[in-house]
Amino acid sequence: xxxxxxxxxxxxxxxxxxELQRRYNLFKLWxxxxxxxxxxxxxxxIRAVVGNASAGADAELIEALPRLEIVSSFSVGVDxxxxxxxxxxxxxxxxxxxxxxxxxxxxxIGLMLAVLxxxxxxxxxxxxxKWKKGDYKLTTKFSGKTVGIIGLGxxxxxxxKRAEAFNCPICYYSRTEKSDTKYKYYPSVVELASxxxxxVVACPLTEETRHIVNREVMNALGPKGxxxxxxxxxxxxEPELVSALIEGRLGxxxxxxxxxxxxxxxxxxxLENVVLxxxxxxxxxxxxxxxxxxxxxxxxxHFLNKPLLTPLV
Amino acid sequence: MASDQASTPxxxxxxxxxxxxxxxxxxxxxxxxxxxxxxxxxxxxxxxxESSLPRHEFLTNHAHSAQAxxxxxxxxxxxxxxxxxxxxxxxxxxxxxxxxxxxxxxCRNRGISIANxxxxxxxxxxxxxVGLLIDxFxxxxxxxxxxxxxLWATxxxxxxxxxxxxKRIGIVGxxxxxxxxxxxxxxxxxxxxxxxxxxxxxxxxxxxxxVCELAANSDVLIICCGLTEQTRHMINREVLLxxxxxxxxxxxxxGAIIHExxxxxxLVQGEIGxxxxxxxxxxxxVPKELFELDNVVLAPHMAxxxxxxxxxxxDLMIGNLEAFxxxxxxxxxxxxx
Numbered sequence: 001x002x003x004x005x006x007x008x009x010x011x012x013x014x015x016x017x018x019e020l021q022r023r024y025n026l027f028k029l030w031x032x033x034x035x036x037x038x039x040x041x042x043x044x045x046i047r048a049v050v051g052n053a054s055a056g057a058d059a060e061l062i063e064a065l066p067r068l069e070i071v072s073s074f075s076v077g078v079d080x081x082x083x084x085x086x087x088x089x090x091x092x093x094x095x096x097x098x099x100x101x102x103x104x105x106x107x108x109i110g111l112m113l114a115v116l117x118x119x120x121x122x123x124x125x126x127x128x129x130k131w132k133k134g135d136y137k138l139t140t141k142f143s144g145k146t147v148g149i150i151g152l153g154x155x156x157x158x159x160x161k162r163a164e165a166f167n168c169p170i171c172y173y174s175r176t177e178k179s180d181t182k183y184k185y186y187p188s189v190v191e192l193a194s195x196x197x198x199x200v201v202a203c204p205l206t207e208e209t210r211h212i213v214n215r216e217v218m219n220a221l222g223p224k225g226x227x228x229x230x231x232x233x234x235x236x237x238e239p240e241l242v243s244a245l246i247e248g249r250l251g252x253x254x255x256x257x258x259x260x261x262x263x264x265x266x267x268x269x270x271l272e273n274v275v276l277x278x279x280x281x282x283x284x285x286x287x288x289x290x291x292x293x294x295x296x297x298x299x300x301x302h303f304l305n306k307p308l309l310t311p312l313v
Numbered sequence: 314m315a316s317d318q319a320s321t322p323x324x325x326x327x328x329x330x331x332x333x334x335x336x337x338x339x340x341x342x343x344x345x346x347x348x349x350x351x352x353x354x355x356x357x358x359x360x361x362x363e364s365s366l367p368r369h370e371f372l373t374n375h376a377h378s379a380q381a382x383x384x385x386x387x388x389x390x391x392x393x394x395x396x397x398x399x400x401x402x403x404x405x406x407x408x409x410x411x412x413x414x415x416x417x418x419x420c421r422n423r424g425i426s427i428a429n430x431x432x433x434x435x436x437x438x439x440x441x442x443v444g445l446l447i448d449x450f451x452x453x454x455x456x457x458x459x460x461x462x463x464l465w466a467t468x469x470x471x472x473x474x475x476x477x478x479x480k481r482i483g484i485v486g487x488x489x490x491x492x493x494x495x496x497x498x499x500x501x502x503x504x505x506x507x508x509x510x511x512x513x514x515x516x517x518x519x520x521x522x523x524v525c526e527l528a529a530n531s532d533v534l535i536i537c538c539g540l541t542e543q544t545r546h547m548i549n550r551e552v553l554l555x556x557x558x559x560x561x562x563x564x565x566x567x568g569a570i571i572h573e574x575x576x577x578x579x580l581v582q583g584e585i586g587x588x589x590x591x592x593x594x595x596x597x598x599v600p601k602e603l604f605e606l607d608n609v610v611l612a613p614h615m616a617x618x619x620x621x622x623x624x625x626x627x628d629l630m631i632g633n634l635e636a637f638x639x640x641x642x643x644x645x646x647x648x649x650x
Contacts, residue, residue: 102476102477102478102501102502103476103477103478106447106451106476106477106478106501107447107451109443109447109501110444110447110448110451110453111453113440113441113443113444113447114444114448114453114454114457117440117441117444117615117619119444119445119448119453119454119610119612120453120454120457120458122611122612122613122615123448123454123610123611123612124458125613126599126611126612126613127604127611131596131597131599131613132597132598135343135613135614135615135618136613136615136618137618138347138618138619138620138623139615139618139619139620140619140620140621141436141437141440141619141620141621141622142440142444143436143437143439143440144436161500162497162500162501164500165496165497165499165500166436166440166497167436261465262465262466263466264460264465266463269460269461275453275457276457276460276461277453277456277457277460278456278459278460278465278470278471279470280451280452280456280471280474283451283470283471283473283474284450284451284473284474284475284476285473285474285475285476286475286476287476288473
């Protein structure tokens with residue numbers, strides 16, 4: 001039986017690589033000295049693509065793989081995949097919802113606490129010996145602060161549930177008001193930002209939500225406000241964010257994602273009201289294994305003509 | 314007599330500070346850095362630290378009729394010796410929740426009431442405990458350092474952390490702070506158990522009679538109890554080994570509850586998985602070995618250091634003193650347990 005070719009776009013998880021290698025003919029695109037030639041050379045056998053938050057099957061790649069049947073993403077965000085093209089060509093798309101919701105929500109709260117209570121900065125304070133010279137300054141209480149959530153999907157709801165345990169009032173913005181929730185709805189992001197102290201980005205990245213956090217929103221959030229981005233870098237106008245923080249128009253930020261990862265604006269490195277994480281929202285041993293099993297499970301189901309586990313298209 | 318805008322208002326007789334009730338302060342509590350004026354407007358503060366006299370002389374000469382003292386966890390302990398120099402003392406107000414710096418036996422014998430910080434900063438302390446825990450599990454401070462050193466672009470992704478959901482949390486001391494910690498971590502899908510001097514009827518969390526058993530059945534230990542003779546060095550090598558190689562300990566109580574040398578050894582040797590520490594045995598000294606470790610998060614005893622808590626604390630301390638001097642019930646009287 002002809003072996004099934006699976007193209008993995010970038011390194012993402014060695015357990016996943018292992019599991020794919022055992023079952024399929026795994027092509028690792030990042031090892032190729034000349035990527036277009038590599039793709040061309042193996043295009044006849046590649047029937048699946050595995051991508052993640054950083055790299056996905058765009059139109060160009062899809063066109064170059066005439067035998068492509070399924071794209072299985074090691075992520076819940078699918079903004080790097082040309083979904084329209086997949087639909088057009090009847091290519092299936094799977095992703096990893098639910099299994100990573102808790103980790104991302106946990107990290108959002110972790111970022112809120114780290115920014116408001118200056119955890120990273122005061123850890124530096126101790127390690128550098130400054131504590132011997134005097135106490136660290138007063139920081140800001142987290143409990144009871146109003147949390148505004150952009151996007152009340154799985155992750156947004158999980159963030160809300162956690163913040164409620166800290167007595168934080170919750171409000172949100174989403175495309176349409178949700179009838180089954182008690183949280184306060186605002187019909188625009190600017191209004192949401194004007195009425196909360198901590199603003200969390202938790203919606204998918206689409207053409208509509210690109211730069212959904214812009215200068216106006218940051219000004220509305222204000223000098224005491226804190227922005228938490230656990231969505232995608234392009235949700236936030238990054239140069240505007242940098243100047244808002246430097247000029248003090250925005251009180252602080254906890255960022256897990258950036259417009260051009262792994263590049264992070266260096267102007268942020270010197271700011272003590274900012275926490276910078278290297279896109280680790282789902283980066284736990286436990287969750288990455290479950291995500292990997294889901295990617296493999298979806299591919300197995302597809303090639304056995306069984307119902308996909310977590311299809312999007 | 315009509316007064317126009319340019320004339321100054323009639324001078325009121327100045328309230329002389331010696332008309333105000335006396336409050337002894339041996340050493341300025343941290344709240345004074347921000348709110349001293351609120352105290353000095355209402356009370357005549359006998360500031361021992363500003364005097365050139367040695368402390369016992371100052372107290373003997375100036376504090377003979379003082380009925381109240383304001384102290385904190387920092388500064389000299391309120392020992393029996395000091396209390397005996399103050400024949401009129403009948404109230405000690407401390408800005409801390411902890412009482413380990415006060416000779417409670419001497420106070421009991423003298424009938425001196427004690428008021429503390431009550432629950433005024435329980436939320437802030439609980440928040441810090443949770444923040445430290447997430448930081449250790451998800452490597453927040455370590456990976457923030459990594460990014461700021463430009464390593465993400467050059468060395469690639471940071472090593473994976475550990476999921477918080479489903480972990481077994483062992484809370485040592487289920488008082489006001491421990492309860493707030495439990496409530497928060499439940500929302501993260503954690504399973505709560507505890508050890509305390511007595512079982513608490515108002516919770517259904519599993520109760521362990523000894524801390525070693527709690528550690529053996531937990532992935533995380535969070536120290537939320539006070540420092541007493543019984544709890545000094547209660548967390549020792551035996552408890553840490555029971556917690557295990559993947560175990561994490563968070564201390565927002567007092568440094569001396571943990572045997573610090575043994576903790577450092579266990580961390581360096583990989584006998585436990587990590588630690589989040591806000592308190593140390595000999596503050597502000599922190600064992601240098603910890604600075605080499607990425608699985609440890611260090612904070613400079615700042616759990617109550619928020620603008621909100623300090624203001625609330627200030628209001629509570631002043632409220633207690635005012636209540637005392639107007640013979641009303643204290644706001645946060647410590648009951649003998």
